[in-house]
Amino acid sequence: MRTLLLIDDVPNIHFTVEQVFADEAIRVFSAATAEEGLKLAARELPEVVLLDVRLGNTSGLELFEKLRQIDERVLIIFITGHGSADIAIEAMKLGAFEYLVKPLDFDRLRDVVHQAFEISRLMRVPAVVDEGSSLEPAERMIGNGVAMQFVCKQIGRVAAQDVNVLILGESGTGKELVARALYQHSRRSSKPFLAINCGAIAESLLESELFGHERGAFTGADRKRIGKFEQCDGGTLFLDEAGDMPLATQVKLLRVLQDGTFERVGGNETLKVNVRVIAATNQNLDALIERGAFRRDLFYRLKGVSVHLPPLRERSDDIAELAHYFLFRLNRQVGTTVQSIAPETLELLQRYPWPGNIRELQSVLREALIAAAGSVLMPQFLPPDLHQVSLPEADSVSVPAVRPNDWQELGAFVETAIARHEADVYRRSIERFDKQILSRALAQTNGHQANAATLIGVSRPTFRSKLRALGLSVEKNLTASVALNEIAPSGDNPSIDGNE
Secondary structure (H helix, E strand, O other): OEEEEEEOOOHHHHHHHHHHOOOOOEEEEEEOOHHHHHHHHHHHOOOEEEEEOEEOOEEHHHHHHHHHHHOOOOEEEEEEOHHHHHHHHHHHHOOOOEEEEOOOOHHHHHHHHHHHHHHHHHHHOOOOOOOOOOOOOOOOOOOOOHHHHHHHHHHHHHHOOOOOEEEEOOOOOOHHHHHHHHHHOOOOOOOOEEEEEOOOOOHHHHHHHHHOEOOOOOOOOOOOEOOHHHHOOOOEEEEEOHHHOOHHHHHHHHHHHHHOEEOOEOOOOOEEOOOEEEEEEOOOHHHHHHHOOOOHHHHHHHOOEEEEOOOHHHOHHHHHHHHHHHHHHHHHHHOOOOOEEOHHHHHHHHHOOOOOHHHHHHHHHHHHHHHOOOOEEOHHHOOHHHHOOOOOOOOEOOOOOOOOOHHHHHHHHHHHHHHOOOOOHHHHHHHHHHHHHHHHHHHHOOOEHHHHHHHHOOOHHHHHHHHHHOOOOOOOOOOOOOOHHHOOOHHHOOOOOOOO
């Protein structure tokens, strides 16, 4: 149950708020005085507080500070009359979430409270659960395969470093979870965490959302607004879909990243903040930069450190764990009682390329559970698309040629790419390394995939997916016609780059 605390000395407001959220999974606690509100806050630890700016002789700012001393992550929404809006604005500068003007608009109240609860979830629900923990959060990072273990190690190394992070990966790979994990394991974990989807907000409004605006700055700006950077001072701001940001906003964001200063839209007061930025995108920023749609200097400012999330097709060894995790979750959501997944079903799930990644896997399993009969999820309950994938490949493929100087060429590529400050050096180097080690493993085992996978210590599904990613056909009874060493590097072949 989510917890909402209302502190207001007007009795009918208590009744109104309780009625607005009567049909939702929200526990509403009400207090008529500042003292009562502080006691409830200390006892119930609410996620969101609705706070009147005037409670008798008590200042809203004073009570705001005391509530933040109890829990710095609590999200406070001020309720204000027209005459006291300045106090609410001052509180928002200190980190309040939003303020609402009386008389309350119920739809607006509901929307703002739900937004606050979503932000609270991002801050509080663990994205990474330690082994042996009894926690079962709604969403967490899943996977013990090589690729995800590397991502988790990156998070561990980067989280405590107070640098900006750029998360790259296809849509549906879990970039938000990585952002949450970076925040939760950072030195700013007790400070605010706010998220904004740059692709979901109209271009004309995005700058106001980020930096705020002054009253009269544009049509409809009937009051001053505090933007996300001011609200998040001292904390972490997550910019999702940063590749969709318009150029005008990019210029202003670049200045904030350079010296921490900006002006509200329509204002001339220079404001200074200390905010860590985590950005994420599913777009190829190199291509956007070449087209002039994304600033190169902003790219390097955002990319203090980059984390690349692999697509699900490169994580075949994690699919069984993911499928069982979603089975457990979805059973409760859908009301089904499926207890296990048949081996044949898992085989189909591991063979499917998952263009929609983890989000698609969850959707497919939800559809399958609804169609299922009995306690075992059988292949016939899966959607038709999953039955149309090719049959398993033969155990052997043609052995690619191995050249003696391949390793020297790989080393030279890395040295040159780093010296030139090229983008995505790590990912491109790993793809070239995969090409070399897979070719040698196949050569050593005379083209036998299962033996080659065992030789280098990866699962057979992972070995298969890497062969496909490198463009080597592994369909049943089909002899490979292209040697691995003849495949163009990923930067020259869009079909290999998952972001293109």
